[in-house]
Amino acid sequence: MSETTVIIGGGQAGAQTVMSLRREGFEGKIVLIADEPELPYQRPPLSKAYLAGEMAKDRLFIKPAAFYDKLDAELLLGVAVESIDTQKQQLTLKDGSTQSYDQLVFATGGRVRRLTCSGADHPAVHYLRTLGDVEAMQARFSAGTRLAVVGGGYIGLETAAIAAKHGLQVTVLEAQATPLVRVACPEVGQFFQSIHQQAGVSIHCDTLLESIEDEGEGVAALITNTGERILAELVVVGIGLLPNVELAASAGIACDNGITVDEHCRTSVANIYAAGDCTNHPNPIYQRRMRLESVHNAIEQGKTVAANICGKNTPYAQVPWFWSDQYDVKLQTVGINMGYDQTVIRGQPDSRSFAVFYLQAGRLLAVDAINRPAEFVVAKKIITQGLAVSVDRLQDETINAKELVEA
Ligand SMILES: Cc1cc2nc3c(=O)[nH]c(=O)nc-3n(C[C@H](O)[C@H](O)[C@H](O)COP(=O)(O)OP(=O)(O)OC[C@H]3O[C@@H](n4cnc5c(N)ncnc54)[C@H](O)[C@@H]3O)c2cc1C
Numbered sequence: 001m002s003e004t005t006v007i008i009g010g011g012q013a014g015a016q017t018v019m020s021l022r023r024e025g026f027e028g029k030i031v032l033i034a035d036e037p038e039l040p041y042q043r044p045p046l047s048k049a050y051l052a053g054e055m056a057k058d059r060l061f062i063k064p065a066a067f068y069d070k071l072d073a074e075l076l077l078g079v080a081v082e083s084i085d086t087q088k089q090q091l092t093l094k095d096g097s098t099q100s101y102d103q104l105v106f107a108t109g110g111r112v113r114r115l116t117c118s119g120a121d122h123p124a125v126h127y128l129r130t131l132g133d134v135e136a137m138q139a140r141f142s143a144g145t146r147l148a149v150v151g152g153g154y155i156g157l158e159t160a161a162i163a164a165k166h167g168l169q170v171t172v173l174e175a176q177a178t179p180l181v182r183v184a185c186p187e188v189g190q191f192f193q194s195i196h197q198q199a200g201v202s203i204h205c206d207t208l209l210e211s212i213e214d215e216g217e218g219v220a221a222l223i224t225n226t227g228e229r230i231l232a233e234l235v236v237v238g239i240g241l242l243p244n245v246e247l248a249a250s251a252g253i254a255c256d257n258g259i260t261v262d263e264h265c266r267t268s269v270a271n272i273y274a275a276g277d278c279t280n281h282p283n284p285i286y287q288r289r290m291r292l293e294s295v296h297n298a299i300e301q302g303k304t305v306a307a308n309i310c311g312k313n314t315p316y317a318q319v320p321w322f323w324s325d326q327y328d329v330k331l332q333t334v335g336i337n338m339g340y341d342q343t344v345i346r347g348q349p350d351s352r353s354f355a356v357f358y359l360q361a362g363r364l365l366a367v368d369a370i371n372r373p374a375e376f377v378v379a380k381k382i383i384t385q386g387l388a389v390s391v392d393r394l395q396d397e398t399i400n401a402k403e404l405v406e407a
Helices: 012-023 065-070 131-140 152-165 186-198 246-250 294-310 373-385 391-395
Strands: 004-008 028-034 073-077 081-085 092-093 098-100 103-106 110-112 125-126 148-151 169-173 202-204 209-218 219-224 228-232 233-239 241-245 273-274 278-281 289-290 321-326 330-337 342-348 351-361 363-370
Touching: 012 028, 012 294, 065 073, 073 152, 073 330, 081 246, 103 294, 125 131, 131 233, 148 152, 148 219, 148 228, 152 169, 152 321, 169 228, 186 202, 186 351, 186 363, 273 294, 294 321, 330 351, 330 373, 342 391, 351 373, 363 373
Parallel strands: 004 028, 004 103, 028 073, 103 273, 125 233, 148 169, 148 233, 169 202
Antiparallel strands: 081 092, 092 098, 110 241, 209 219, 219 228, 278 289, 321 330, 330 363, 342 351, 351 363
């Protein structure tokens, strides 16, 4: 077989597709084209240890260069794909070169949503998606710096946590009544708000950023709808992700909040697949379509794409999971809580160790496990296997977490 598989995007999904193609026995040519100049790397440490200089750069890389050589995979780094001719099965790159393919994989991820208010281009304003983003802000990331975080989602809160730990003076602006409103119940949001407040972070909820003014000497003044004027040498914005779909859409591939794929990660155009943050995919466990932003999803879809390119006819059927590290707290979320009509809390939030079970008509949809790895594991099993649960047992701390599955 002398087929060529080309992967666009060198993130977690792209790197996994390369590795899994060889593991599945693909003997053809593999070319990965990525616009970032670095080898594929992990993003989670960017808002955690790496941001604070606690982690060496080498440890970010998913695999060293020699690994890809050994797999006989060609990496074209620092160059974007600009257009695709799906009839000719050919790509055109930004440097003018072309690349033919037999199978094409979109692993194009997403890019940060940007502020649009006046003053959004102030030099103190930074975003957090790439290694380059971190390097651009690291010089300002030091004890005593006033940091304003815009957005109380996971990336904003993780940034606040690592900054507070390193002595920055942190203020978080959140538009909703509690942080994490989009993804968690109010109790979980309030818990994270309280641990940040205990660490000296000032969290302003129900607060909208209206504009940014220049205070001089590199300082930005954030003007809010509540009439506040917050001064900061560093502003980190975490207000969401936009999936990179434009290249696919311009090639005539169906997109709708992501590149639309079927259960085999196939797009609407023959021989073209997609994996990771850029996909809008069906999930058979929840019987609905979703777009996820998680390492687990990127890895598993990369594996699914590789298996299907190798003719295995493998459907993607995973229970989503995600983690976040803030201070001494490890949050592990399994499942998707959308549509829940009941929450059950096991344990006490004040103890910094508890789990919130999200149910819909008595069926377990998702769990936020806070310093509760056993509950995370058992919930994953319950959701994956569609097992029954009893609310009384979930609440009863005398029952070991491992025994929560109904007999
Ligand atoms: C700061 C931060 C912290 C995170 N923490 C966690 C965490 O704790 N747990 C968790 O599960 N997830 C976390 N995530 C999310 C996780 O990192 C992502 O879900 C994952 O990296 C997605 O991988 P991907 O390969 O789909 O996309 P990406 O990592 O976005 O990679 C896509 C790549 O494709 C490139 N590309 C796009 N278009 C083109 C083109 N036309 N030509 C060439 N290249 C192109 C992009 O520039 C990018 O480099 C975090 C993300 C960030 C940013």
